[in-house]
Amino acid sequence: MLARERAQPGLRALLGIWFQSERLLPVLLILPSVVAIGIFVYGFIGWTLLVSLSRWTGVAPDYTLVGLENYLRLFNTPRFQNDLRNTLVFTLFFVGGSLLVGLLLAILLDQKVRGESFFRTVYLFPMAVSFVVTGVVWRWLLTPGDPRTGDLGLNQLFGLLGLHFLKSRWFTDPTVLLAVPVGAIQFGIPVALFSVILAAIWQMSGFCMAMYLAALRAIPDDLREAARVDGASEFQLYRDVIIPLLKPTTISAAIVLGHISLKIFDLVFIMTGSGPAQATDMPAIFMYETTFRDNRFAQGAAIAIVMLILVSLVIVPYLISTLRGKLEW
Amino acid sequence: MVGTIRLSRVALYLILSAFALFYLLPVYLLLVTSLKSFADVSFARMWSPPSYFSLESFATAFERLRPNILNSVTMTVPATIISAFIGSINGYVLAKWRFRGSEVLFVLILFGMFIPYQSILIPLVYVLQRIGEVGQDLVQILPPDLAWLGNFIPGYGSIAGLVLVHVIYGIPITTLIFRNYYAAVPGELLEAARIDGAGILGIYRYIILPISMPGFVVVTIWQFTSIWNEFLFAVTITSSPVKRPLMVAVYNLQGSQITEWNIQMAGALLAALPTLLVYLALGRYFLRGLLAGSVKG
Numbered sequence: 001m002l003a004r005e006r007a008q009p010g011l012r013a014l015l016g017i018w019f020q021s022e023r024l025l026p027v028l029l030i031l032p033s034v035v036a037i038g039i040f041v042y043g044f045i046g047w048t049l050l051v052s053l054s055r056w057t058g059v060a061p062d063y064t065l066v067g068l069e070n071y072l073r074l075f076n077t078p079r080f081q082n083d084l085r086n087t088l089v090f091t092l093f094f095v096g097g098s099l100l101v102g103l104l105l106a107i108l109l110d111q112k113v114r115g116e117s118f119f120r121t122v123y124l125f126p127m128a129v130s131f132v133v134t135g136v137v138w139r140w141l142l143t144p145g146d147p148r149t150g151d152l153g154l155n156q157l158f159g160l161l162g163l164h165f166l167k168s169r170w171f172t173d174p175t176v177l178l179a180v181p182v183g184a185i186q187f188g189i190p191v192a193l194f195s196v197i198l199a200a201i202w203q204m205s206g207f208c209m210a211m212y213l214a215a216l217r218a219i220p221d222d223l224r225e226a227a228r229v230d231g232a233s234e235f236q237l238y239r240d241v242i243i244p245l246l247k248p249t250t251i252s253a254a255i256v257l258g259h260i261s262l263k264i265f266d267l268v269f270i271m272t273g274s275g276p277a278q279a280t281d282m283p284a285i286f287m288y289e290t291t292f293r294d295n296r297f298a299q300g301a302a303i304a305i306v307m308l309i310l311v312s313l314v315i316v317p318y319l320i321s322t323l324r325g326k327l328e329w
Numbered sequence: 330m331v332g333t334i335r336l337s338r339v340a341l342y343l344i345l346s347a348f349a350l351f352y353l354l355p356v357y358l359l360l361v362t363s364l365k366s367f368a369d370v371s372f373a374r375m376w377s378p379p380s381y382f383s384l385e386s387f388a389t390a391f392e393r394l395r396p397n398i399l400n401s402v403t404m405t406v407p408a409t410i411i412s413a414f415i416g417s418i419n420g421y422v423l424a425k426w427r428f429r430g431s432e433v434l435f436v437l438i439l440f441g442m443f444i445p446y447q448s449i450l451i452p453l454v455y456v457l458q459r460i461g462e463v464g465q466d467l468v469q470i471l472p473p474d475l476a477w478l479g480n481f482i483p484g485y486g487s488i489a490g491l492v493l494v495h496v497i498y499g500i501p502i503t504t505l506i507f508r509n510y511y512a513a514v515p516g517e518l519l520e521a522a523r524i525d526g527a528g529i530l531g532i533y534r535y536i537i538l539p540i541s542m543p544g545f546v547v548v549t550i551w552q553f554t555s556i557w558n559e560f561l562f563a564v565t566i567t568s569s570p571v572k573r574p575l576m577v578a579v580y581n582l583q584g585s586q587i588t589e590w591n592i593q594m595a596g597a598l599l600a601a602l603p604t605l606l607v608y609l610a611l612g613r614y615f616l617r618g619l620l621a622g623s624v625k626g
Contacts, residue, residue, distance in 0.1 A: 022426070022528065022529050023428060025426075025528075025529050025530075026422045026426035026427075026428055026431075026529065027428060029418055029419075029421075029422050029529075030418070030419055030422045030423070030431075030434070032415075033415060033419050033438065033500050033504070034434060034438070036497050036500065037437070037438050037441050037497070037500060037501070040441075040449065040453070040497045040498070041440070041441040041444065041449065042437075043452075044448075044449035044452040044453060045444070045448050045449060047451070047452040048448050048449060048450075048451055048452060051451055051452075061455070101348075105345075105348060108341060108344060108345055109345070111341060113341070113342075113345065119345050119348075119349060121609070121612060122349045122352050122353060123348065123349070123352055124608075124612070124616070125352070125605065125608060125609075126352065127608075127615075127619060128554055128601075128604045128605055128607070128608035128615065129558070129601045129604065129605065130557070130558030130559075130560070130576055130600065130601065130604070131558070131560065132558065132560050132576040132579055132580055132597075132600070133558075133579065133597045133598075133600055133601045134355075135580075136579060136580070136582075136583055136593060136594075136597045137355045137358065137359060137594070137597055138355065139583070140358065140590060140593075140594070141354070141355060141358060145372070149372045150372060150373055152372060152375065153375070156373075156375060156376060157376055160376065202351070202352065202355070206352075207619060210616055210619060210620065211620065214620060259443055262445070263445035263446075263447070265447075265560070265561055266560035266561065269560075270560075270580050270583070284445070284447060287447045288447075288561075288565070291450070291451060292565055297451055300447075300451065301451055303447070304445065304447040304448040304450065304451070305448060307445040307447055307448060308444060308445055308447075308448040311443060311444065311445050315440070315443040316440075319436060319439060319440065319443075320436075
């Protein structure tokens with residue numbers, strides 16, 4: 001072999017080997033996508049990082065480097081401190097709530113329910129709807145109303161049903177529960193945020209239901225039978241056998257929802273905006289207004305990079321761990 | 330025993346129905362509001378059905394949103410088709426023609442679908458603005474009867490610009506879905522074709538493409554839904570109201586007078602209708618795209 005290869009040097013032979021072994025063509029076929037992702041994802045991230053270290057403010061770019069100044073200012077800004085608090089609270093309740101509702105619905109639907117496909121279709125349809133539409137509709141549903149208009153939305157419905165105790169000020173409530181002063185802000189749980197959490201759970205819990213249902217259907221019946229033969233009640237069966245088996249699904253769903261929640265923009269922007277006392281403000285809204293309304297590009301870029309880091313902390317370990325088993329590196 | 334079982338079945342259906350009501354509540358409000366005429370709309374009776382059916386709200390909403398509906402169609406259709414084909418080629422190569430480093434490349438591509446787009450938005454808008462300017466200069470030197478070519482220059486504020494953006498940022502998910510789809514195609518099928526003398530493109534054309542229909546349906550539904558529903562790019566890459574996609578226009582309806590909320594509801598329903606119909610007709614494929622998005626396998 002070696003002798004023959006040495007005997008046939010030269011560019012033509014080299015190209016011949018490449019084409020015959022079909023090694024070049026696969027690379028060429030995927031090259032446009034690789035270049036596009038290389039520029040539009042990685043190149044632009046690097047560019048944004050550069051902007052975040054500059055003093056670009058105003059329409060004309062200014063790449064004078066100022067080190068971490070924009071980041072230091074950002075973390076000292078009360079609005080951004082509120083954003084971090086809101087992101088944390090929103091993520092915990094939205095992910096937790098969607099997982100719980102999804103798991104409950106999946107287990108209920110797994111009881112050989114008549115009309116299962118109807119229920120599944122109803123629970124999942126919000127996934128096909130835009131966050132924009134969800135935001136517009138839920139804003140109306142949760143508009144509390146004022147003395148001029150009377151009760152509106154859900155408050156009016158609760159009134160009609162005699163459930164007056166359920167009436168709430170929804171996203172107009174500036175209260176922060178369990179408030180502790182941290183930095184320049186009140187750390188705690190902003191009540192107004194629950195309106196957005198409710199709408200987000202409405203939209204995404206069907207996704208968790210679908211994932212859990214697929215996982216439940218993959219559990220062999222023998223396992224359930226064996227547990228029943230051993231005298232386990234249905235409750236014990238789920239607590240001790242089934243739900244532990246669903247752990248990988250829970251992790252996948254939590255990561256997908258978690259990264260959506262860390263970068264949530266449209267739903268909150270449309271439904272409540274920043275809210276009372278920035279109770280529903282989010283990093284993405286702050287970034288949008290800083291960059292595209294105030295033209296403070298360097299500051300906006302810094303917010304974007306912080307968002308990217310937050311999302312990467314969730315996504316990168318997940319990508320590596322789910323794919324490592326399947327890929328040969 | 331029989332009694333408790335029957336009771337628990339009743340409870341089961343009660344809970345399932347209660348949740349169904351929760352999911353359908355916004356739909357009810359959308360429907361009863363948008364089917365009321367202007368005269369019939371009142372705050373005090375927002376939950377009651379219309380006293381007579383009227384398409385007045387829909388007609389008004391449609392009239393206002395018409396240019397934006399057209400924008401969304403001309404943006405979504407080409408972007409969906411182009412990104413489906415790109416994903417198909419990439420998936421084929423990454424599943425069946427692996428080369429040194431192709432797996433790492435796949436993961437690097439995949440990362441692109443999780444990033445917050447805020448982290449690329451500033452350079453993106455800047456670059457699209459420059460492309461737009463160069464495009465304008467080009468149009469100036471073109472003969473007038475070729476000026477229509479300007480519509481295809483993907484600059485800032487243009488539909489072509491949005492198409493370009495959706496195609497590029499759609500590469501990770503379409504590649505992922507097709508890669509997993511083709512991974513299930515048996516290698517013997519490809520070997521047989523190779524022995525018959527087919528090359529990499531021949532195999533794609535005569536073996537892979539004919540069995541790709543289900544993959545294309547999943548990807549097309551996924552891309553159609555996400556591009557149609559998308560808001561961040563739509564609101565940052567366009568500025569003139571008539572050039573904006575439907576979702577931005579629906580958002581802007583909200584800013585209009587509070588008394589016109591029947592129009593807002595009718596507009597929201599119009600905007601949701603295309604993706605809802607696709608979901609109702611092809612729910613099974615929609616679900617497959619959804620589950621693929623969580624990187625299983």
